[in-house]
Amino acid sequence: AKDAGRNRLEYYEAAMNAKAVQRLQLENDLRSALAKGQLTMYYQPKVSVSSGEVVGMEALLRWSHPQIGFVSPADFIPVAEESGLINEIGDWVLHQVAMQQRIWLSQGYRIVPVAVNLSVRQFGQKNFAEKIQSIVRNVGIPTHFIELELTESMLMDIGGDSIRVMDQLNEAGFDLSLDDFGTGYSSLSRLKLLPMKSLKIDQSFVRDIDTDENDEAIVNATAVLAHAMEMKVIAEGVETQAQLDFIRDLHCEEYQGYLFCRPVPESIAVTYLQRESAI
Ligand code: C2E
Ligand code: CA
Ligand code: CA
Numbered sequence: 001a002k003d004a005g006r007n008r009l010e011y012y013e014a015a016m017n018a019k020a021v022q023r024l025q026l027e028n029d030l031r032s033a034l035a036k037g038q039l040t041m042y043y044q045p046k047v048s049v050s051s052g053e054v055v056g057m058e059a060l061l062r063w064s065h066p067q068i069g070f071v072s073p074a075d076f077i078p079v080a081e082e083s084g085l086i087n088e089i090g091d092w093v094l095h096q097v098a099m100q101q102r103i104w105l106s107q108g109y110r111i112v113p114v115a116v117n118l119s120v121r122q123f124g125q126k127n128f129a130e131k132i133q134s135i136v137r138n139v140g141i142p143t144h145f146i147e148l149e150l151t152e153s154m155l156m157d158i159g160g161d162s163i164r165v166m167d168q169l170n171e172a173g174f175d176l177s178l179d180d181f182g183t184g185y186s187s188l189s190r191l192k193l194l195p196m197k198s199l200k201i202d203q204s205f206v207r208d209i210d211t212d213e214n215d216e217a218i219v220n221a222t223a224v225l226a227h228a229m230e231m232k233v234i235a236e237g238v239e240t241q242a243q244l245d246f247i248r249d250l251h252c253e254e255y256q257g258y259l260f261c262r263p264v265p266e267s268i269a270v271t272y273l274q275r276e277s278a279i
C-alpha cells in the first residue's frame with residue numbers, strides 16, 4: 001500500500017513537472033516569438049448600431065508558432081502575465097498599433113480610435129501612464145487615436161492607486177473602456193469613480209440574448225446604468241442579426257462580432273477605412 005501511494009505521488013509529480021515544463025517551454029517560445037517577429041496584430045471593427053459605420057477597432061494579438069501553429073491569446077496571455085513578459089509584449093503592442101495609425105494617417109485614411117487591451121500586470125508598473133504616453137508620443141500620433149481597454153476584474157486586483165493611474169491616462173488623452181463587463185464584481189459605487197468613456201458588455205451575455213430573458217434583463221440594466229453614468233455601451237460577440245436587433249432595442253451604441261467581421265490582418269482592416277482624400 002505504501003508503494004502504491006508512492007507511485008501515485010510520483011505519477012502526480014511527473015504530471016506536474018510535465019505541465020511546468022510545458023509552461024516554461026511556452027514562455028521561452030513566447031520570448032523568442034517577440035524577438036523573431038512571430039507576433040502580429042489583428043484588428044476587429046467596432047460598428048455603430050445606428051449607422052452601420054465602422055467607428056473604431058480593437059487590436060488583438062496573434063502568434064503563429066513555427067511548430068504548434070496558431071496559438072490563441074487566451075492560452076499565451078496568461079503565461080505572459082505570470083512570467084512578467086506581458087510588460088514587454090504590451091509595450092510592443094502599443095508601439096505596433098501606434099505605428100499602424102501613423103501609417104494609415106500618412107496614407108490619407110479615415111482615422112478611427114484603435115483599442116489596445118491592457119493586462120493587470122502592466123497597469124501595476126511604475127510610471128505606467130507616463131511610459132505609454134511617451135511610446136505614443138514618440139511615434140508621433142495624438143493619444144486620442146488610441147483607446148485602452150481594461151477589464152473589470154482588474155479593478156479588484158489593483159489597489160487604490162488604480163483610479164489615480166486611470167485619471168492620469170484619461171488626462172493624457174486616452175479614452176478608457178471597461179472590458180468584459182458583467183464578469184467581475186465591481187461595485188457600482190466604484191464604477192462611478194472611474195473615468196470610463198465606454199463599457200463593453202461581455203459576449204457571454206450576448207450569446208443567448210434572443211432566447212434568455214435573464215441575459216436580456218442584464219444587458220438592459222447594464223445599458224441603463226452605463227447611460228446614466230454617461231458611458232457609451234458596446235456589445236461584444238454579436239454573431240447574428242437577431243442578437244443585433246436586441247442590442248439595438250436595448251440602446252447599445254456599438255457592437256463587435258463575427259456578424260460584421262472577424263478580427264482581420266491590417267491589409268483587410270484598412271478596407272473598412274475609406275480614404276478621406278485622394279492622394
Ligand atoms: P477580449 O479582449 O475580450 O477580446 C474579444 C475576443 O472575442 C477576441 O478573442 C475576439 O477574437 C473574440 N470575438 C470577437 N467577435 C466574436 C464573436 O462574434 N464571437 C466569438 N465567439 N468571439 C468573438 P481573441 O482574439 O482570441 O482574444 C482573447 C483574449 O486575449 C482577449 O479577450 C484579451 O483578453 C486577450 N488579448 C488579446 N490580445 C491582447 C493584447 O494585445 N494584450 C492583452 N493584454 N490581452 C490581449
Ligand atoms: Ca478587449
Ligand atoms: Ca472583451
Ligand code: CA
Pocket residue numbers: 180
Ligand atoms: Ca474576454
